[in-house]
Amino acid sequence: MEDPFVIVGGDAAGMSAASKAKREDPELDVIVFEKGEWVSYAACGMPYYVKGEVDELDDLVAVEPETFREKRDIDLRTGHEVVDIDPKAKTVTVSGGSEPFEQPYGSLLIGTGARAIEPPFEGLDLDGVFTLRSMDEADSIQRYVTDADPGSAAIVGGGYVGIEMAEALVERGLDVSIYEMLPRTLQPFGEETARTVEEHLREQGVDLYLDTAVEGFAGDGSVEGIEYEGGSAATDLVIVGVGVAPNVELAEEAGIELGPTGAIATDEYGRTNYEDVYAAGDCAEAEHVVTGEPDHVPLALTANRAGRAIGTTVAGDPTPTGGIAGTAIVKAFDLGAARTGVLDEERAREAGFDPVSVSIDAPTRPHYYPGSSELTVTLVGDTETGRVLGASIVGREGAKRIDTVATALSSALTVTELQNLDLAYAPPFSPVWDPVLTAAKVLAGKLEN
Amino acid sequence: MEDPFVIVGGDAAGMSAASKAKREDPELDVIVFEKGEWVSYAACGMPYYVKGEVDELDDLVAVEPETFREKRDIDLRTGHEVVDIDPKAKTVTVSGGSEPFEQPYGSLLIGTGARAIEPPFEGLDLDGVFTLRSMDEADSIQRYVTDADPGSAAIVGGGYVGIEMAEALVERGLDVSIYEMLPRTLQPFGEETARTVEEHLREQGVDLYLDTAVEGFAGDGSVEGIEYEGGSAATDLVIVGVGVAPNVELAEEAGIELGPTGAIATDEYGRTNYEDVYAAGDCAEAEHVVTGEPDHVPLALTANRAGRAIGTTVAGDPTPTGGIAGTAIVKAFDLGAARTGVLDEERAREAGFDPVSVSIDAPTRPHYYPGSSELTVTLVGDTETGRVLGASIVGREGAKRIDTVATALSSALTVTELQNLDLAYAPPFSPVWDPVLTAAKVLAGKLEN
Numbered sequence A, B: 001m002e003d004p005f006v007i008v009g010g011d012a013a014g015m016s017a018a019s020k021a022k023r024e025d026p027e028l029d030v031i032v033f034e035k036g037e038w039v040s041y042a043a044c045g046m047p048y049y050v051k052g053e054v055d056e057l058d059d060l061v062a063v064e065p066e067t068f069r070e071k072r073d074i075d076l077r078t079g080h081e082v083v084d085i086d087p088k089a090k091t092v093t094v095s096g097g098s099e100p101f102e103q104p105y106g107s108l109l110i111g112t113g114a115r116a117i118e119p120p121f122e123g124l125d126l127d128g129v130f131t132l133r134s135m136d137e138a139d140s141i142q143r144y145v146t147d148a149d150p151g152s153a154a155i156v157g158g159g160y161v162g163i164e165m166a167e168a169l170v171e172r173g174l175d176v177s178i179y180e181m182l183p184r185t186l187q188p189f190g191e192e193t194a195r196t197v198e199e200h201l202r203e204q205g206v207d208l209y210l211d212t213a214v215e216g217f218a219g220d221g222s223v224e225g226i227e228y229e230g231g232s233a234a235t236d237l238v239i240v241g242v243g244v245a246p247n248v249e250l251a252e253e254a255g256i257e258l259g260p261t262g263a264i265a266t267d268e269y270g271r272t273n274y275e276d277v278y279a280a281g282d283c284a285e286a287e288h289v290v291t292g293e294p295d296h297v298p299l300a301l302t303a304n305r306a307g308r309a310i311g312t313t314v315a316g317d318p319t320p321t322g323g324i325a326g327t328a329i330v331k332a333f334d335l336g337a338a339r340t341g342v343l344d345e346e347r348a349r350e351a352g353f354d355p356v357s358v359s360i361d362a363p364t365r366p367h368y369y370p371g372s373s374e375l376t377v378t379l380v381g382d383t384e385t386g387r388v389l390g391a392s393i394v395g396r397e398g399a400k401r402i403d404t405v406a407t408a409l410s411s412a413l414t415v416t417e418l419q420n421l422d423l424a425y426a427p428p429f430s431p432v433w434d435p436v437l438t439a440a441k442v443l444a445g446k447l448e449n
Helices: A012-024 A043-051 A065-071 A135-147 A160-171 A191-203 A249-253 A300-314 A345-350 A399-410 A415-419 A435-448 B012-024 B043-051 B065-071 B135-147 B160-171 B191-203 B249-253 B300-314 B345-350 B399-410 B415-419 B435-448
Strands: A005-008 A030-034 A075-078 A081-086 A091-095 A101-104 A107-110 A114-116 A129-131 A152-156 A175-179 A207-209 A214-220 A222-228 A231-234 A238-240 A244-246 A277-279 A328-332 A335-341 A355-363 A374-382 A388-395 B005-008 B030-034 B075-078 B081-086 B091-095 B101-104 B107-110 B114-116 B129-131 B152-156 B175-179 B207-209 B214-220 B222-228 B231-234 B238-240 B244-246 B277-279 B328-332 B335-341 B355-363 B374-382 B388-395
Touching: A005 A012, A012 A030, A012 A065, A012 A107, A012 A300, A043 A135, A043 A160, A065 A075, A081 A249, A107 A300, A129 A135, A152 A160, A160 A175, A160 A191, A160 A238, A160 A328, A175 A222, A191 A207, A191 A328, A191 A335, A191 A374, A191 A388, A277 A300, A328 A399, A335 A399, A345 A355, A355 A435, A374 A399, A374 A415, A374 A435, A388 A399, A388 A435, A399 A415, A399 A435, A399 B399, A415 A435, B005 B012, B012 B030, B012 B065, B012 B107, B012 B300, B043 B135, B043 B160, B065 B075, B081 B249, B107 B300, B129 B135, B152 B160, B160 B175, B160 B191, B160 B238, B160 B328, B175 B222, B191 B207, B191 B328, B191 B335, B191 B374, B191 B388, B277 B300, B328 B399, B335 B399, B345 B355, B355 B435, B374 B399, B374 B415, B374 B435, B388 B399, B388 B435, B399 B415, B399 B435, B415 B435
Parallel strands: A005 A030, A005 A107, A030 A075, A107 A277, A129 A238, A152 A175, A152 A238, A175 A207, B005 B030, B005 B107, B030 B075, B107 B277, B129 B238, B152 B175, B152 B238, B175 B207
Antiparallel strands: A081 A091, A091 A101, A114 A244, A214 A222, A222 A231, A328 A335, A335 A388, A355 A374, A374 A388, B081 B091, B091 B101, B114 B244, B214 B222, B222 B231, B328 B335, B335 B388, B355 B374, B374 B388
């Protein structure tokens, strides 16, 4: 009998691969080892659980373990940690249950995910100081807010998690401050979008400490204060959301190569340097459609898609995992902010481009139609080739228009081609020139000169 | 001195061309002859004027005539009709003012638009029977609804205008019926979308008479009834919205060639068979990005974009007008319905494709996030090449996602490439797999088999 398809990690990449492989080849044995108890859960929904918009933590589970086991015939073993990989012998060592045991594999998928970065802050272990990465952490924060009734919260980091948690905790009635080491929030979204979001956060009563390095937290048992370069403030709750690091130790120890970003290097099929060993999701790199270089963008769709493709490949039909554009969207109270591609000038130059950027404000509907709001579109193009490099969009409605640019990036469209797209228009939905087209018109004019 | 750039027709194509040509070459003389009094108006906004959401008809004017004349230095002459073109002598004959006169041109743009089709119905000239194409007609309908206080309306034609007017007149308190000759409304949107819209129209109290040929209208002075094959009904108001025909007579008489659709044939720069004569907007053809064939899709963006490109070309910088994908979106009460590309099976076959289609229902947000609604996505691909051919989307929110597919069509993406796009995800905006991606996944699976 063929050795099974073994998967390390039971979240988006792992369970997508398991389900797809079984669907394509029902004869294939598929074993998933998950060290925790939660599988196939929507980490992106956790802030909305804390906010109170999602009733039960269990609502975030996309597919129940029993469904994987009984309906999809997947050998899903929670509470089992893979502690060693031997890619030459094609076995993994598994801890959990009684004794560690060896499991042979035909193909192996590493889907170990990422973990929240914990800088060496003083007082990280005080009660009331949290990161938000696992379902258990979401549960702990939610309980702490309910039971300890904190009046104020300090959020360290002005990225997605920081901003989503700010919204959640304001909704729960806390006074919220965000501390960001860099001069702006939402670093990957570019200056214009960040400034718009920051203004809105302030309007919502969030205090922003930009350009402010946090040093640690004070308290006796429970957190009582935050200390930062040049000052301190009282706080009853701390969320540290300064980014994630890929869980690569298991792979690295097995001689599986990491890429330039520090995540696991993969080819277009998600394969590592060992032919039968794949990696996908938050622990792995993927190819960026604009730069053609490996990149590490730990987001849900990338994990799901790569997992699904690898499941198909392992079942016998080689399928590329697809490139990434770094497309992302985040809700900040009443605003949506989105980005795709390469916005950062320095990064664009490193990739060999000569970037030019414009930012425009445009209404989401014609002036005469009720309910219009303003959208700010930042668009970046390459001087030499005219190619679209990236975009950012922010506004009360319509930030999902970023998908148009993400699609253009995947096709390497020029700014002129973007400008000439036949997008949908009717007064209730858009001005005649969609804001994305308006940005392209302005950037095309600038690129000509 | 160079002969001027003469433009026939002062709406979207004409005024876009005039403005852009002047901006690019301020020395160029630009003359626009418009036979009516309205210029640069948003015809698409007229149903919302009748509905009462737009206060003044004048609100639909994008740029006032004085602005064109004084700020943009364009010689705009309303009340002037071009009655003859002599492309060999490079002159036009203009009627209006005192005597008809001849005007030489260096370049000429024909932007004569389209008119509402008026089938040979009995009683078309009764009071209370209208088409909706011009601003004056919008004004007349609005006055009639206010002054004659009609209790019921019969709308002939279940296309954009028919459906938008149904919404407007229901809002004004009328009992509305739609009569459609074909077995379904919104013909270019495909079966699934049409059925979803029809169900919703009925929920809103609109009576639908599908597969029903109208014969005429009865009444003594004012309309009192509608007669159709096999029956009749009382009605106080009639709107005839059965489509538009391009105004090509002036061009045709001058020996300017028409294309296979009956609209004016143009090359990629919007040129007719006479090198210095251009045509753009609702009277002209444009190249379809999917079929590569000339097509006639009289919509606002096409007109604006072609006008702008021709203005640039005439000012000395040859600029293609860009292809069209037939992208359109319409509001039907609480629904948005959108389409792009080639949905019709027969038409796809004529263009040399072997079409396969899927329709899927998908939520606009994850199951756990509040406020989700259902989106129905129909996606058509070509069996042989795997290329995306067209799509239709309908739902309470998110129909603007059609732009993703419209962009994919312009780049001739395959269904697999569409499936692999890195679109934006966060729970408030989308499920992990955007509904467009879900449709692509399902269609890709079908194309493989």
